[in-house]
Amino acid sequence: MSGHLTPGAGTVAGATPGAIHRANLQGRARRWLQFASPAAFYGPAGTLATLLLPLSLVLALVGLYIGFLVAPTDAQQGDAYRIIFVHVPAAWLSMVIYAAMAFWSAVGLVANTRLSAMMAGALAPTGALFTFLALWTGALWGKPTWGAWWVWDARLTSELLLLFLYLGFIALQAAIDDPRRADRAGAVLALVGTVNLPIIYFSVKWWNTLHQGASVSISSAPTIATPMLLGMLVMALAMWSYAAAAALLRLRCIILERERQAAWVARLAQGEHA
Numbered sequence: 001m002s003g004h005l006t007p008g009a010g011t012v013a014g015a016t017p018g019a020i021h022r023a024n025l026q027g028r029a030r031r032w033l034q035f036a037s038p039a040a041f042y043g044p045a046g047t048l049a050t051l052l053l054p055l056s057l058v059l060a061l062v063g064l065y066i067g068f069l070v071a072p073t074d075a076q077q078g079d080a081y082r083i084i085f086v087h088v089p090a091a092w093l094s095m096v097i098y099a100a101m102a103f104w105s106a107v108g109l110v111a112n113t114r115l116s117a118m119m120a121g122a123l124a125p126t127g128a129l130f131t132f133l134a135l136w137t138g139a140l141w142g143k144p145t146w147g148a149w150w151v152w153d154a155r156l157t158s159e160l161l162l163l164f165l166y167l168g169f170i171a172l173q174a175a176i177d178d179p180r181r182a183d184r185a186g187a188v189l190a191l192v193g194t195v196n197l198p199i200i201y202f203s204v205k206w207w208n209t210l211h212q213g214a215s216v217s218i219s220s221a222p223t224i225a226t227p228m229l230l231g232m233l234v235m236a237l238a239m240w241s242y243a244a245a246a247a248l249l250r251l252r253c254i255i256l257e258r259e260r261q262a263a264w265v266a267r268l269a270q271g272e273h274a
Contacts, residue, residue: 038115038255039264045248045255052245059238067231080144084228087137089236090130093243094162095197097127101169102194105187117183118258120190121173122251126243128166135159154203158196165193179258 067085074081101123108117138156139149150156169186176182259265 038118038259039262041115042252042255045252049245049248049252052241052248056238056241056245059234059241063231063235063238066227066234071227071231072225077145080141083137083141085231085235087134087141088232089239090137091134091159092236093239094127094131094134094159095200096240097123097130097243098162098166098190098193099197101127102190105183105190108183109187109191114258115255117180117187118251118254119247120186121183122247122254123243124166124169124173125250126246128163128170130239130243131159131163131166135163155200158200158203161196162193162200165189165196169193 063085067082071082071085073079101120104116104120104123107113108120135156138159142151143149169189172189173182173186176185256265
């Protein structure tokens, strides 16, 4: 009699190592795929957000302490350069969040998964916030450095375009009543907008711009002092933690709004009012 194996069960006579491995992979995949359901992910999203929010606060306090009290004064820019401890991580997050938004939009568009599209919608406001923060702190840095609040520099202009892409994504989804049609339209816009990401990143190399080149690069050693680098990295982790927590909390709101007719939402509401 041929051996039979179910995921998670022990080995049985006749089961080959290949069959055991495939069964284990299928079991793990099923366990992870259960979280693709909005109802299943609603609870873990709240738990993760509860952990990430205080973590972001602690990291931000540490990062600001390093940036404003430990990092040395810059020889050329003086203390005005310290805005980079907010500006640079915010600029990083503005691009990373857009890439994540486009990724989840693509997954939702191709696989037709509801949770993926909801995640893309949850990321957009936080991405717009960090893009605005990067532009605003850049203006504060540019005034003492360049003598102007704003210049139509390639880096600044492409970052401003990124803000318009975020706002356009939010407005487009809000303008369409049918959520599934709104998700598809937003996904197309998000994917088209990814063309702007390499333009932002490489603009200082492709064109002669006022904006300085990258101080931190994957392909080369950092050109700034270690305390400066440490402060920026800690602040980047703080902003990433906050962005993830804010997106997860907003995702829970979107799930409740779209699933308000579902039985599990009714049970959840009854439990909260009990």
